[in-house]
Amino acid sequence: MRRAGGRLIAALLTTLLATGAAARDGRGENTPRLTAETAAAGAVLADARRRKRAGTRAKVPPGKPRRKAREAAAPAGSAPAKARFGAVHGPTAPPTRAIGGYSRGCLAGAAQLAADGPHHSAMRLSRNRRWGHPETIAFVEDLAAAAAGGGLNGILVGDMSQPRGGPMPFGHASHQVGLDVDIWFAARPEAPLSPEARETMDFVTMLNAAGTAADPERFTPHIAALVREAASDPRVERVFVHPHIKKAMCDMSWPRRGFLRHIRPWYGHDSHFHVRLKCPAGSPACEPQSPPPKGTGCGTQLDYWYTPAPWTPDPKAKPKSPLTVERMPPACRELLAAPSHVSVPTPAPPGTTAPPAPEPMSAAPPGPATDGAALANRTPSATDGAAAAPDQAAAPVPTGQPTPVPPSPQ
Ligand SMILES: [Zn+2]
Structure with a gap:
């Protein structure tokens, strides 16, 4: 003993x-x-x-050597799905199908966003995450064209999905079905981006130095108009932004305010906004998220984010066990085993073979209650809460303190 x-x-x-x-x-x-x-x-x-x-x-199971007892307790085949999906470099053949939910799903027949288009540049190419449903690609290109028409030099595109979607080794809880895309608030620079700049260019927060509000010098009317353009697109279900950005959008005067309903406050998202498309036609196994609550999400609906509740960790919260392949839709398990349609070499970040720095994975703070409604209820929302968390949450801070700038927002 x-x-x-x-x-x-x-x-x-x-x-x-x-x-x-x-x-x-x-x-x-x-x-x-x-x-x-x-x-x-x-x-x-x-x-x-x-x-x-x-x-x-x-107690030791009969017939098993004692040292095997702990191994026997582990469920068979419980490898985290993020490692399996993160290790596949190419997509399966068309047709494209989004399968499962935004935070528990995969993508068959993915299309790849060009590294550069007339009005966009994709960032962090080494991550191999510029895959998506063709509707997502079309949305990005349309938004980029709108940005150019609105006086910006185009957009910078962050993470979309992996070649087969699924959970990622670092960075996001969602982005799994090819319908999520991160767009930098900062516009595409005039000068062409070098491969190194794409990997290392710093994220630019839209908040003031204290982190207490959007900075009007950074979050300009041009950028606000770009966010409105995204939220007004009929293909879009939600646009996630930092609560202070949502507040800034609410405080601006707009001829019509219906689009504000689709702009949802969430942790992080002060240097990029996250666009989530609706389930497209031809993907019967895509699990839609319920529509955003009615109303603009401004005023009292935003008050919850200005209380301590969303920034206070729940001491009873248990760390989530990683998603395993077995807990994913069966079609996603089959997808993992299918051959690649095209072979895609993964470029290493310039000057290094190490993986890019991940976001910290601190235990997620409690999600906001139902998105403006029933705010006293601290259960993570089925609408915008933890189950639908767009990204890993930023570390919680007490209200009144500067909101943290995520070190590596996705
Ligand atoms: Zn995102």
Whole structure:
């Protein structure tokens, strides 16, 4: 028993050290898994102590060697889906189908956005995330043309989806069915972008230095008009922006305000806005999100974000276990096994072979209650809440404090 306890302590220490290393080197995407392992190792240790006090031994399934007991407890084939989907570099053959939900789904027959178009440039090419449903590609090109017509030099396009959609090794909870796209608020620069600039150009927040409101010097009427253009598009279900950006949009005077309903406040999203398209025709397995609540989402509907509630972590919240392939739609499991339609080499970031820095994966704060309605209810919303979280949430801060600028918004 003492030797077994020693092994458990050693395992626990190893896991704790690994967790610390993961946090230090910024590979925060590993943290939830390691945290869960740490908790599991701690539980095993506590259980061993309890049994020692009670003079009993842990039960071992008959016929299995004792050291196999913990392995036997793990469900078979529970590899995180993000690793599997992140390792596939090419799409399957057309036709295109969005399968499943925005945060639990995949994409068959994906199309790729050009790295450069007349009015857009795609960023962070090394991530291989400029895949999407053709309707998403068409939307991006149309929005870029509208930006050019509105006095901007075009748009910078951030992450869309992986070649087969699915969860990503770092950065987003959604973007899984080829219908989500991140657009930088900052317009495309006049000068052509070098490959290095595409990888390293800094995100530009639209908030003031204190993080307490949108900065009108940065969040100009041209950029606000671009966000309105996106939210007014009939293909679009939602546009996620930081609550302060939503407030700025609400405070502007517009001839018609119906589009504001589609602009939804969410954590992060101060240097990019996230556009989510509706399920397109020809994708019967695409799971739609319920329409945004009625109204503009301004005024009292926005008040919730100016209370401590959305910025206060729930101490009872448990870290989510990573999505496994087994918990995804069966068609997504088949999609993973299908051959690639085209072979796509993944470019390494210039000057390095290391993966790009991920966003920290701090435990998500509680989601806002139903998007303006029933705000007293802290259950994450089925409309805009955790289940539909557009991106990883930014670290929560108390109200009144500067809102954090995500170190690597997606
Ligand atoms: Zn996004």
